[in-house]
Amino acid sequence: MRWSQHLALEGCMGVGGRPRVRRSVERAFWELVPEHRSWLDAGAALGVSDRIVLRWLTESGGVKPRLVEPSRSLSYAERCRIEALHAAKVRPAEIARRLGRHRSTITRELARNATARGPKDNYGAVNAQSKADRRARRPKPAKLATSLRLRHEVQDRLGQNHSPEQIARRLREDFPDDAEMRVSHETIYQSLYVQSRGGLKRELARHLRTGRTLRKPHRQPDQRRQRFAGMVMISERPPEVEDRAVPGHWEGDLILGSTQSGSAVGTLVERSTRFVMLLHLPGGHTADIVQEAMVAKMAMLPEQLRRSLTWDQGSEMAHHVQIAEATGLSIYFCDPHSPWQRGSNENTNGLLRQYLPKGEDLSFYGPGMLDQIAAELNARPRKTLKWRTPAEELDALLSGESDPPVATTG
Structure with a gap:
């Protein structure tokens, strides 16, 4: 009603x-x-x-x-x-x-x-x-509205682009015996955003990292709405993916280039063997471009290596339904702010930064260069594979000669 x-x-x-x-x-x-x-x-x-x-x-x-x-x-x-x-x-x-x-x-x-x-x-x-x-409505006077000395100190530090939490913690160090100079970071935020709380001018909010003049609402994890229609969360992923005993389950993400270029490279890591494939994304990393690159790359694999893909909730996966239909992959999404749920991919992205440094225009790297980088990484001995290489492990799995892989997240 x-x-x-x-x-x-x-x-x-x-x-x-x-x-x-x-x-x-x-x-x-x-x-x-x-x-x-x-x-x-x-x-x-x-x-x-x-x-x-x-x-x-x-x-x-x-x-x-x-x-x-x-x-x-x-x-x-x-x-x-x-x-x-x-x-x-x-x-x-x-x-x-x-x-x-x-x-x-x-x-x-x-x-x-x-x-x-x-x-x-x-x-x-x-x-x-x-x-x-x-x-x-009878809120007691805010501390920053009644303490002129404290208000001036907070305003000066905000002007130096210190965060409210940094200010609150540092005041304890600088004035250990002065109770008047204690304030919580939440009180500082309240005084910035809620003018009825008094004390600080809203213009000072521009010194916050976000630069917001309105506070962003916080949501509990169970209150979040699905970002895309038809999403299947990682909690519904079958146990065989967790134990890494069956090949063909992949983790994916983007490595971003410089902000000015808007470039990116897609990364795919097979969980059992740590075998890496890189996606060339010419013209940016929109959902259309990622879909085209992923479908083309997955088409190079035999069907037994196309079981599932786990990705975060980035907008580049808006076409996950079409990708799943074209590749036969079951696609699962991680929980928000949970990179450890793609541990193999996160570890591999760290290794790839040796070849794809932060702040560079990654559009410089064409498909041939990316394949060469992936081949070099797949030829590296890995401790988690008992010093075998991902390429060797994948070949052995396909030929049926490999022992079950070690169940670690590296």
Whole structure:
């Protein structure tokens, strides 16, 4: 049910018959933010206009405000019922009985939240809830707003591009015996993003590494939505991939070149043998280019070496369904920020940086050069393979002469 429909059912509307956005709706909005891709999406899920969402963001700086409604307080729905019953000349004692409240609660509510205009006994739920919300918001003064010396110290260090965490930790070292000069990094962030918290100017936020003027909402891992349709997560990968006993399971990633060039090289590592193949990505690393390069490279392998591929959730894999159909691979995605789930690939990418240094334009390396680099890496003896080379191990596996590989992540 949309929030406007809920208000209509409660029988309490704003001026001109239009619903007013109550604090409970704002509270619901902040609860929904972690579950959506953007603030506007969360507002749309509640039926709240973009204008109202942007107003809330401007007021809060992207930080969830304190909107907890104490259970002892009257709810907005109860105030709507009080308004309707009071207008029908129902006595406060009877209103209290119907709401399951004490009579003094209703008497006090009618006295302190009466409408300023009109008769003294005029009561409106919208006005009463607004008054109650204002009284409920009583955050104590922020430390950076009350301590001038501490505020100047924090501002100076922000101006030197120190992070809030660096500032908070360093202040403990520089002023070990001065309790006034202690502040948490969260307090610094709050003062930067939430102007009502006082203390620091929002312009100082440009000195943060992100340069954001609004705080980015944090999501719990189980709240993240799938980035692409039809994703299969690594948790559903079969056990045979984990023990490395069966060849044909690959890990993949990109090695990025300089920011200016926008170049990249795709890397594929077979988990059992550590055999490496490199993808030439001319013109960038869009989903179309990666799809074309991967399908062409995988077509060079026999079918028994095309079982699965594990990749991170980069946008270059947006066409994973088409890649799976063309190659016969089962594609699995790692959890966000979990590079250890592709341990062999991460280790191999570190070795490849000897040939493909950081900050270089990797478009310089054509397909022939990349094949030569892969061949040289595949000819290196590897400790994890008992000093055999990946090429030797792959040949032995294909001929049926190899012992089961060592189950390590290197």
